[in-house]
Amino acid sequence: MKPPQPETGPTLRCLDPGQVRVFRTQDGRVRATIEGERSILAPRFLRAMPLTDPDLYISVREQEPGGKEVGLLRNWKRLDRESREIVQAELDRRYLHAIVRRIISAQSLFGVAVCDFETDRGVRQVTFRDARDSVVYLGESRILLTDAEGNRYDIPDIAALDPRSRALLAAIL
Numbered sequence: 001m002k003p004p005q006p007e008t009g010p011t012l013r014c015l016d017p018g019q020v021r022v023f024r025t026q027d028g029r030v031r032a033t034i035e036g037e038r039s040i041l042a043p044r045f046l047r048a049m050p051l052t053d054p055d056l057y058i059s060v061r062e063q064e065p066g067g068k069e070v071g072l073l074r075n076w077k078r079l080d081r082e083s084r085e086i087v088q089a090e091l092d093r094r095y096l097h098a099i100v101r102r103i104i105s106a107q108s109l110f111g112v113a114v115c116d117f118e119t120d121r122g123v124r125q126v127t128f129r130d131a132r133d134s135v136v137y138l139g140e141s142r143i144l145l146t147d148a149e150g151n152r153y154d155i156p157d158i159a160a161l162d163p164r165s166r167a168l169l170a171a172i173l
Contacts, residue, residue, distance in 0.1 A: 013072065103169055115127075
């Protein structure tokens with residue numbers, strides 16, 4: 001009788017940017033090929049560390065169902081120009097978030113916070129069902145807020161906000 005073989009876990013596979021091509025078909029769909037190996041229909045590109053080091057590793061995944069990872073691109077900015085632009089556009093679409101420069105107003109009504117933020121994308125009216133549950137602390141002075149619609153608002157340094165903005169933020173959190 002053979003002794004049981006240890007189970008092997010998932011393996012980490014790094015993809016060579018020189019062997020990966022990303023392109024759009026005539027109907028605008030995104031495709032990817034790994035030279036000499038395979039094509040990926042409707043690939044998804046996900047940041048492995050979206051908050052701490054967003055550009056270090058990009059996970060290349062198959063489309064749903066399952067979304068199995070094909071591999072990681074470490075130096076994805078070394079992709080050819082067309083591939084790099086498409087990956088960047090897909091990442092921008094998936095990880096859209098605004099940087100909060102100032103909090104114009106904030107009020108809580110029946111457990112819902114309604115705020116007006118001045119952001120790098122203009123003034124936004126933002127609604128939080130429960131602001132305390134919508135915040136992720138990313139260090140001592142950085143927070144990421146997610147509104148009721150799933151939009152993300154980054155405050156890179158609370159201390160850099162003006163005093164009124166800090167007071168309004170404290171009132172809703």
